[in-house]
Amino acid sequence: MKLFCIALLSILASPVWSASNNLFRWQADIERLAVDPYWLALLHKPSVKSNSEIIDPGFFLSGSDDSRAELTATLAALLAPVAADENEHAQCRFIARSHWLQQQLPQLSILLPKVQCDLFNRWSDHQQIESVSAIFASGYLGNPASFYGHILLKFNSSAEKRALLQQQNINFGAAVPDNQNPLIYIVKGLAGGYNAVFSYGDFYRNTQTYGENELRDLWEYKLALTPAEMQQLLFHAWELIGRDYIYYFLKENCAYRMAELLELVIQQRLISKRQPYAMPISVFHRLAEIKHHGRPLVAEIIQHPSRQKRLVAGYQQATDKMQQAVAAIIVNNYILDLEEFQSLNTSEQSQVLEILFDYLEFLNISDDSVQRTQQKNQLLRARLRLPPGPQTRLAFNDAAPHLSTYPSLLQVSWIETEQKPALEVRFRATYYDLLTANRDKAMFSALSMFDLHLRQQNNSLQLYRFELLNIENMNLSQTGLPEDGGLAWKVNFGYAAENLACWRCQTVQFTGGIGKAWQVNNAMFYVMQDGRLHQNQQYSGVLSTDSRLGTVFELDTVWRIQLEFGYRAYLGSAAENFVWYRLQQRFGNSQRWDLRVAVERQRSTEGRLAVSYYW
Template sequence: MKPLFYFISVFLFTSFSSSATQSISVLAKHPIWLKLGHYKNQPTTISYITNASFFIADNGRNDPVAELKATIHAFNNQPLTQCRYPARYQWLKEQGLTFSMPAAECPKLQQWREQQAIHSVSLVFASGYMSNPASLYGHLLLKLNRSTESKNKLLDYSINYGAHVPDNENGLVYILKGLFGGYKAGFSDQLFYRHQHNYGEIELRDLWEYTLNLNERDVAFIANHLWEILGTEFDYYFADENCAFHLAQIIELVIGDQLTSESSPWVIPATIFSRLNSATYQEQSAVKKVTFTPSRDTVFSKYVQSLSEKELSFAKQIFAESAVLKSKSFLALPVQSQKAIIGALFELVQVKQIQKQTPVKISELKNALIQARLKLPMGENKVKFQFTQQPPHKGQKPSNSSISAMHTAEQTQYTMGFRLSYFDTLASDIARIPFSNLEMLDTELMFTNGETYINKIHLLDLESFNPNQLSWANESKWSWKINVGFDRQPALCRTCKRSFVMGGAGQAWQFSNNTLAYSLINGYLGDLAKNSHFYDSSVEVGIITGTDSGIKLRASYEKSFLNAKNPAQTKLELAVPINQDIDIRLAVTHANSAMWQLKLNYYWQ
């Protein structure tokens, strides 16, 4: 009898152990468990998180099975582990696991999560910022919404992902380390108003908030996981392992793999929002609503546009001489006109203070405006504007494939092109910096007479025209451009080509929402076409204009200083959008001869 009892006991124990081991093995391969550990997909399962202190198992960074076993053991023997890993604890309980230790008291977690209850989650897009290489493509934040009717939304928490960059880091080092690795990065939490102030008030960037359509369980699950990863470290790569990638992966905990792809060599914030708008959650749209928050500069532009010609004339006079506020002509205006003028000038003062322009004059003007406003009747003088800015998911997709036909007096050529990212001056301005160019890895192959050539490789092509919109407000903004690469110049001669680095600086003037003129001084270094030197300089003038329907035109004239024998180059380019993903370009370039080009662009992500 005893041998039979022993045999049955061993059989049951072995079966149970085998079943438990199999269950753990299955759980360790579950997509949610892998996301909780930020493990990469095959061929490797190493975690994106680099600091060993995040993992319970010694080899937990490389082994999700070992990390799961160590987590279960800790939950059974060390109840405070629940406070460090609340999302793991929540998910494992939901999978049917039970633990020998009761639920732990976690006062710090409770205070962070429940002092003001988190009722929803948002992703926030901040438009691009040309003064910071890391923000050229825009930025993505995660927002934990705590606000109620009595609690302001600026008290919401925001979760940021960014590189840990030393103060006063050299710009070239910053770019190289950002592209090729060298910085650690991580998640941090702050009250949202700090980010809104920095982006909207200082850097003058518009914000779009996508509130997600998540249930209470999933909101709590995301909050629990954010608690787990605050303070962890990652390797930072500007092109792919950036804010857009890692914050999108947090949202994928509850909506699945609809936002990111580890096989893609680049991740751009606008792409995440385009995919988010198409994503589903429990058979509904993952996005509940989209809210626009204008920057201080956008608000000021609206104020100026709302003024009548007479009111704008007074605003110009008052900015030049604040004593006009006490003049009979100003005081004779209707009260609402006086309020509108003073309101617009207050917004201008705010912008000038941010830009630190003529601080003494601006301080005197601000005091004069306050005194003038106090003399007017009480009442609401803040104008409510309707903003028409479109959200990022409606913009052109960042990558580009193209085909074109080029014709000169000597031959007809055909090209196929690929551009990694992002937009040029003739692209849609939706959620992008108007009158700017941000292109990386723009390449073309040329086919002619049965032969194939490289027609263009532009590694980096940046233009920021940063126009002076209000000459009367003493605006003096710099325009600039940078281009690095190789291209052929068939309008100069049949075999002309150049490998170059160029930079330019100057000024631009905006005449309407759609029209800008510019003037630049450019410098070139490299193997230049029809040039006996390795350097050259030129003057360039141009105009960019467009219609509300999206048709755009750019005309430019460039003449060399140092190589006077070379003719000036004149270029005219027209862009006609067909839909969000396709446009047609017609370009005419003239130097020694004329070159015509008809191009079809397809935009994708």
């Protein structure tokens, strides 16, 4: 009998019995907490009955994403004895769950075994987080995944050993094989053919990738979060690192996931869940609008300029004599024994060398040769012979991304034609065209996707035009130095009328173009040669070309004009070639509205008055 009593007491005192007993006593709390919106958010379940958006089985202790089963399994794991590797304990692996459950079940804190989460503590600098920043990387036309920009989160540590570039940041992206064909990437990305994960790294790695290699500006939005909110965000970010999601290029992308993570702590929507696409810039528009604890959520905005932006600013802010010296040194294979350079004072010579360093690093992106290294060494030796001095302070007057025009467009147009007037409704999911207001003045380019035109004419409603993708990059030189800028190019895939005289002769078309553009003050001039593959409509054949000459210029910040002339030639068909022209004007510089007036001639003439709303 005595042995039986001792055995019973041992069982009752065991951790397994204690955990089971506590779970039994917490049944009512478990039922309540299992449907709590915050618990569902930690599991990334939109609702109790829906599946989790995380597909990684290692994220679920119960073996399923059932919210009640996972809550029970989490409590049992938190109460379980500590194994040899403390970092594998649930208190370290699921630190956000642990922290929240201790707030909901105060007695839980007393029952938890003591653990030291060394991996998390080292990663978070022992939670010495001073602030959190959302980072916007501007768009990059060299990669379909980056057309519309990118979002990072940066944890700004107060630890003295952490310099700016060593701050920890969180990234979200698809796991794409190296050298993946862009077309395959787009198709698989649209169809959910890739997994994606949260990853982490030092901020300098992203400044190198985005700012130095891809020439993208980084914009840092410091957020006014409380210490408790920063801790909450840090805890859940740790839980998500390395967890697999399905990646969708249009919606469940970096914008969607980073917004979801921030929404966890600010408790306000950053991006619409009903909208079929998500864009990084939309998150920053929303961040700038939000009041949090009675004050703006965005506390400070900092620009981290790209290598190209630093080169352009340094060159444009230099004196004429210094610019002449830079150009002369480049033309003469970096020989410094030139009158243009030697006539400068030491401060001016130092600034010229800084510009040349930026220029060579800019060239290294496409041509990292031994000769470039020798040229840099030559400049470095020259700089060491000059007395020390402060680095040149450059002024960057770029407008922050959230001040740009909103990305999505709804437009209503009244159209006068040579037949009957028409009413047209246009929806463009993204992003901007050559007339769009509130963009970097040096960025003469167009980038749009899913541009739909519905036209009501002759008591008939029809799909008049649809562009799945349109990119036009003028690739301008901003300094005039050799290899700054290059060939202009265009890619367009859509469904459009062959000309304005035949409004029911739409064809599927693919257009590619190449040319050259020049900027003069606030005006841009260009010549382009386009080739078009299309369906045979009205004996047009399947191949035609457009030779174009055009200009885009501003008479005022509220008035931008595009004028374009072209000659269309049909190859290998009986269709008649023709000359065409287009004049478009945009009035207004609001982020939300503008008015557009256009006249276009393609065998027939149309006039258009359009009111545009952006969101």
